[in-house]
Amino acid sequence: MRSFNYDIPTKVYFGEGKIKYLPELIHTFGTKVLLTYGGGSIKRNGIYDEVQELLKDCEIIELSGIDPNPRIETVREGARLCKEHDIDVILAVGGGSTIDCSKVIAAAAKYDGDAWDLVMDGRLITDALPLVDILTLSATGTEMNTNGVITNFDVKLKKGTASYHTYPYASILDPTYTYTVPANQTSAGTADIMSHTLENYFQEEDNAFITDGLSETILRACIKYLPMALENPESYEARSNLMWASTMALNGLTSMGKGGGWTTHPIEHYLSAYYDITHAEGLAILTPRWMKYILSDKTVDRFVKYAQNVWNIEDSGDKFKMAEEAIEKTYQFFVDNGLPMTLPEVGIDSDEFFMEMAKGTEERLSRAYVPLNADDVVEILNRCMTE
Ligand code: NZQ
Ligand code: ZN
8 A cells, every 4th residue: 555645624514404504614714705606507406595695794796607617718707806806715606617617716816827827737826715615516526625627728728737725625515406416417427426436446456455445335336326316316315425425536535545647537638628528428438448448467356356346246257257247337337327428429420639639648648557658549539439
């Protein structure tokens, strides 16, 4: 097991009704609030009104319309509002896009140069406004991590930045706020949770038994609770377990004692930067193909562990058969839960940019569990064109 530092400063308020803590959390910093949100789901499901009621003594400036795959232009606008109104604290209400965008706004509000500098180099973030968030979609883990993923369509780049300063101060996680998440976003969000877990799970054999066990539990929770949430969107049991899975999958705990670079995320970020697709739909398409591509004598034992501990596949003595069955089950799980499983299904029907995108991933994928070069990535993308 590798050495690690554990330091996650975000306060978590988990459970129905935890929004009652919002006033005291906000008042810790003042009364001038930048309220950020997306395309309006929080108005339709009542969270917006609840926030306004609880913060009636605050001066609230709004930044709405944050897009899925949030854009650098929105970050710049948010930073401008913070500076102009001398904002004390940012309150982000929404999914990963709103919260990610708000993290970078928080940092850009304390930076004199252009916000894109901070995306390109997180080390330039030396301060940030405090951020409180109310999560409405279980997926990214942004509620308890430092990452802010921002897209600049001018240069076709979607990139994550991170700094200790961009941890949310506090996250309110009320599973009932996810009751209105539509089926496609519920499935995509769960695929994202699974992908974060798998990216950390598929690393060198490292004897990180506890961390791997946590990952296996998160994966089993996704497999158990996604169908339940789709069947009954107001199942508190399903929504609460998916919400905590989201947080646990990417707050650092599934990588403690482990290490190594990721694979499907760097590739997917290029797909989103070129085609503006839903993050986790890209991941669902890529994941089983990546798994198949890297299955070898070197990796097969890890796949066997995955097969037995996540998919309950019995030990037949044939390691490769068990591994292939686990990959097939992963693919079928995504199909059964309505995820698109080919690139044409998400609007990518040409291989025109495959090599260009693949070259962009090379540096990061040279550090992956199984290092891949641009030709490997093109081959994986080609395999994503058909079922
Ligand atoms: O914009 P609104 O109207 O709020 O609607 C959103 C949006 O259309 C809707 N939604 C969210 N909560 C809802 C709801 N609809 C009804 N009821 C609710 N309660 O869902 C749609 C998608 O929202 P979005 O925030 O884009 O989804 P997600 O949470 O999946 O975030 C995706 C973004 O996060 C990045 C992705 O790349 C992508 O840009 N990621 C962030 C990570 C991180 N910070 O650590 C890691 C991830 O790997 C990922 O890269
Ligand atoms: Zn992700």
